Amino acid sequence: MASLQAHFLDFVIRQQVKRRMSGKTDLASVRQSMQRSTLPAPSGVTFTPATVGGIPGEWVRPSRGAASSTLLYLHGGGYFACSPKTHRPITGAYARSGFAVFVPDYRLAPEHPFPAAVEDAEAAWHGLVADGHAPRSIGVSGDSAGGGLCLALMLSLRDKDAALPAAAALFSPWTDLAGTGGSVVSNAERDAMFWAPGLVKAGALYLGGAPPTDPLASPHYADLRRLPPMLVHVGEREILRDDSVRLAENARSAEVPVDLHVWPVVPHVWQLARFVPEARRSLDLASAFLRQHVEVRQGF
Numbered sequence: 001m002a003s004l005q006a007h008f009l010d011f012v013i014r015q016q017v018k019r020r021m022s023g024k025t026d027l028a029s030v031r032q033s034m035q036r037s038t039l040p041a042p043s044g045v046t047f048t049p050a051t052v053g054g055i056p057g058e059w060v061r062p063s064r065g066a067a068s069s070t071l072l073y074l075h076g077g078g079y080f081a082c083s084p085k086t087h088r089p090i091t092g093a094y095a096r097s098g099f100a101v102f103v104p105d106y107r108l109a110p111e112h113p114f115p116a117a118v119e120d121a122e123a124a125w126h127g128l129v130a131d132g133h134a135p136r137s138i139g140v141s142g143d144s145a146g147g148g149l150c151l152a153l154m155l156s157l158r159d160k161d162a163a164l165p166a167a168a169a170l171f172s173p174w175t176d177l178a179g180t181g182g183s184v185v186s187n188a189e190r191d192a193m194f195w196a197p198g199l200v201k202a203g204a205l206y207l208g209g210a211p212p213t214d215p216l217a218s219p220h221y222a223d224l225r226r227l228p229p230m231l232v233h234v235g236e237r238e239i240l241r242d243d244s245v246r247l248a249e250n251a252r253s254a255e256v257p258v259d260l261h262v263w264p265v266v267p268h269v270w271q272l273a274r275f276v277p278e279a280r281r282s283l284d285l286a287s288a289f290l291r292q293h294v295e296v297r298q299g300f
Helices: 004-022 027-036 085-096 116-130 145-159 196-207 241-253 277-293
Strands: 045-052 055-062 069-074 099-104 138-143 168-171 230-235 258-263
Touching: 004 277, 027 085, 045 085, 045 099, 045 116, 055 085, 055 116, 069 085, 069 116, 069 145, 069 277, 085 099, 085 138, 085 277, 099 116, 116 138, 116 145, 138 145, 138 277, 145 168, 168 277, 230 241, 230 277, 241 258, 258 277
Parallel strands: 069 099, 069 138, 138 168, 168 230, 230 258
Antiparallel strands: 045 055, 055 099
């Protein structure tokens, strides 16, 4: 049974975000609106500007004691908005769980269309490895577009015979920019945040003319063999629900271990709202999953 806080969040997002965003067509105003929606970061962590692999971003670490594992977090925002700062509620929660989290401020569309974000994620990954973080000691995580970007990163690394991260935790990943999942239609009214036309528009900004079925833009169309274990969390009411459900099906067909959890009521990337019990539970499960697979290293 969903919590009262989850129902409240669903209502607030529907009233405060979906209605407001549906009337905006100017890219700058949409970006500003999404940036203003930033929720408070948790206490007990530090945020330090840094550059890794030539990509700017920030390290998020526990304030006391050394982190035992490394995490590369790729933020969402439709590939055209948001930043490491907007996702501090999630990255801060990971840091409180003992991770040293690097969050790249990857290039955004339409100024930098596909595959710029993939290139930046890959550069950050190689930068972490070059700085002494062994691949088996690194996990990856991301939400929405950042979840799809995690998959694109792993696919690109695999296809180049490069070392892969130990595991991936994905929150409502956007895996099909062609929008062929059945939930795009069936959840059109139930989704608290998105309208399908908005997703189409965001996808076009990112693709910049590239086909939406390119596996590095839409991992739904990729061969997932030899990818590391994955945890996938998504809301049952989301229009992106089937992006996660079909990802899990494709992963299992490719013999990739996957743990899929479909949550009732909660809106898209509810993990940002730490006052919701389901948000804390999701992040706790993701942290435990990553710790299970990532090798422990001291001093980062």
